[in-house]
Amino acid sequence: MPSPNADAGVRQSAPYGHACTACSKAKARCMSRGPGNSCERCHRMQKECQPSTVVRKRAPRGPGKRTNRLEDKLDDLVNLLHAQVATTSEPGALQANEHTNNLAIRSLDAQRQPSPIGRISSGEHSASSTHTSPFTGAHTPFPPEPSPSEADEHLKNFRLYHVQWLPLVYIPPQVTAAELQHERPFLWLNIRALCCKCVVEKNMLNQKIREILAQRLMVDLERSIDLLLGLLIHLGWVMNHVPGKKMLCSYSSLAMALVTDLRLDRPAHSPCNETDSYRKPIKQWMPMSHRTNEERRATLTCFVLCSSIASFLKVQPMRWTPMMEHALKELSNNPETPGDEVLAAIVKICKVVDDVTTVVPLRALTSETPQKSEQSKLPPTLYVKSLVSRLDAVHKELSPRLLDNKVVKSHLFNAYATINSVAIINMASSDALTGPVNFGRSDCVYACVEATKKCMDNWLTFTPEDVWSMSMESQLHFGRCAQIMYLIFMTEDPAWDRFGVRRSVDLVQFLERGAQLMESVPAAIGVRSEGTDFFSRSSAAARNTAAMWSKTFADSEAASGIGLHAQVPVDPGSVEIDGTFIPMDFDDAWMTEMFMSWDTY
Template sequence: MEPIVRSPLPYGNACATCARAKCRCVPRSGGGRCERCHRLNKECRVPPGRRKAQPQALSRSLQLERKMDGLMSLLTSSSGGRMDLPTPARGQAEAQGMGQNEVESEREDDETLAREEESLHTFRTQRLQFLPLIHIPATTTARDLKRQSPFLWRCITAVESKDAARQAALCVRIRELAAKRLLVDCDKSLDLLQGVLVYLAWVTLHSQPQKSSLCIYSQMAIGLVVELGLNKPAPPDLSMTVSSSNAVGHMPGLKASISTRRTMNERRAVLSCFVLTSIIAQFLGRMDPLRWTPHMKECLDILVHSEESSGDGVLVQFTRTRLLADQILQGPWSEGLYGLNAAQTLAAFHLKALQSRLETIKAEIPIQLADNKPILFHLYDTELSLYEVALVKPLADEEFSPQRLNHLYACLHVVKRFFNLFFTISPAGYTSLALPYLTQVSHCLVTLFRLSTLNYPGWDKSAVKGTVDILVIAEQIASRMGQVADAVGMRSRGAYGDPFSKLGMMMQKLRSEWAVQLPECPEVVTDQSSREPFLSSMEMGDLDSFMNWSEMVWLMEGVGTGGFI
């Protein structure tokens, strides 16, 4: 016959001996002394002033204690009635009394913590090497970052998720939370700014369903920089942050969102915002980047000598190349460069000055960063912006210009170096690429297509194909993007496909379209019925109709809108 499992007396009803020892007091079936006093042969007496037991719902811990008591009774019974069995240690008793659900829950918590630490490690060591917009010390745990920067952590989680459906849900939640904090709560914090920058750099690619949001989120980042005052020197006194015409700002008790002390991560954030918005502005062709200020120059100079993070030197080079790229894109120096008019001399002078500046930037790169791939990608893209003015459609009566021809060949060799470098990255490594690198790939592809179809005296299109064949490049990109999901173990379910496979599919579509338009191409597509209608209207570099394709609307958003010459 199985022993009857008895419950301990409620709190306040234990005998004096058990109460003093803070042990459970379990009554015996025959009355008299309790189980513990009987086993230890101690006096069992009722304490004076015993409180009246109050009926209450059993807590989870009490239920577990009862299970433990039953287990101890079973052990006592199976030992032949021996009462001198050793009492289990507290931790061991709790483990023995823990139910299966509790054990599984604890195991799940450990697994979740391990996944979070892995995600943070991957983001810190792989993602940030391509865009070091923040320094996360190696001593910072995922739990620390989640507590200190909850919105940034959400964005990191979305970036590092390997499940497409879960990633889609996280992206939607990020947009909803950003809208609430920015537009409803009017929140202004470094955490929010860093999260928006991560969204622009990586989450945009994974966003499901994919929406065109580059311009909007760029303006959010710029607005946060201005609200936090990161583009200006930190004021020594908060009263100095209030405009002389703002009477409300002088009311007592109001706390300004601008800090009086600048941190290194604030400096990284403002420079990263400039780099990102500058690249996106060039890509879209319809917005301005964050305006450069003298204080941002101070931030840049401080990061030059920073030894806190190895990424600071990389961010410095990104910033310098983007400053030059903005000068190239915003100035009217290219007008009349190849024509015979009064502006020719001035334009040639500007071009030489910019060439000299680019060579200076290259010469000032520290030797340990000379072969840094992210830096080289940015340099190649800036150099391409410098020479692609030669792709402007020549006038009908324009005379042959050796200078234009030299610049055309310079464009071609920059594109070749870019793709040679791009294909040294493993398929798994492509997951770490931030948005700037994908826009640079788009930039090089459009430039290469124009070079492959340009009609100009002395320009050899067959030599272009022999140097860099755009159809071969497109095929290689499509093939490599198709390998990314398997390389990193990314899971796709239902309608949610991984973004890299979609990039590969887009490249195949572009390759088919380009094959039709390239001269003397043996791979002309003859089955016109199999091609999507919007592709047939695509002209040289004019991919506006691609914006209607939901699979990759954001990537082609800037092409053909004036972002590239």
């Protein structure tokens, strides 16, 4: 029985879980009237106030749960160890991983400190490098490292032969192969692969380079000048190790992406986001920075290679920017080496050739018939006249020493031939026979023939060492000359005498001499292969093409009732044609240029 003065106690709500049984069932608030007294509700309703029994429920503890979790972790660890053992047990994999890790560590050290190559060559430190990640995920066995004497021989050959064709980098004479490998590991790896004379080892190195590019560019998202220079060497001599045209667009796109990500085609600190003006109304101060010659060479070389590939595959070229124009002026006005002048001359020529794909529809440059909407209202001869005048201006700017350079001459003659060929490409013979004679096109054709003859004569003056070290764009000049001349020979038009042109230019003899030159390269250089190298295959393909073209020309002359005695035709039966060889198809640019059906790889 509660005491009469219980109402005077302190009113307090029962803690959570401690309400009386009646209030808990009624889901009412249980207000205590003090220790030993019933709650207000039970007191008011004159009920017995019974405190509820507090029982804390716990989830049953499984004695085996922790053991099971530990066993699962041990199983995962054992499986991981088994996978690692299986990977490292492959022949050469342990050596490859060790070399790859060392290469990555050297690359990290090289990015943390200024490069002696860039410092010696330009006196400036390149600021276009970001972090370098280790080379992981590569599975190709790595060939053993060359001896110091072999490494120095590779670097010597690169300086002496390869750089003259594409002066993309300047390595001072005092820099050794070991120093270059320490400062620019990926650049050195590409030089080693390029100068290697063993075809098996060369293929392994190039496969490793492709794996490293995929890992560092796509997985590790690395952006560095070392990676760009190595990629440019891999792309510049891509025809020596990549089967087919399918990789040209991929490699050129990667090179352009690297140039853009490193901001080499733009000012060093140009605003990249227009919304920053709202976030930072007062322009932030930035330290002054200028490009090094190493960066300028890399940017302009990327443009040259992408321009050659665009002209080759009939695709859109790389965009020319004011920063590239500034880099071109710097190398032209203040050349650090003779190679800078050669590179600047090549860039100026490529700029004019690039406009061929700009002013002329791409479809019109192929054998595909252009649509009416793509056909220009102006005759092609007007475009040719404008482009030739621009090329003449570049020609006059070149010094006599540059005009005597075989690399510059090859680019210059090829440019004249390419521009003048616009007037005859994709021209229907039926329209030419029924329409009036276009004497403007006649001038273009004979100018094209003259430029093509000069380019062919210049190409035949090359030595086996020149052909071995020749870069991609100069190699393509051989096929471009043959393609243009074949097109003139086989196109019937009253604007020119195709049989007269055929008497003045011995195209079959040019192919034969080119085949002999390429065939002599492995023996002269010491290339170790069994006829599987690039030069042996190119020589065989050129001979097969010469035999088929000789028969085609003879059939054409017989059908026209004209006999030509100036040329000595090749007997098709005297040349054994490979069964895997496919004749040239002008719809396939790669087969057109290099006389090989590499698309079957």
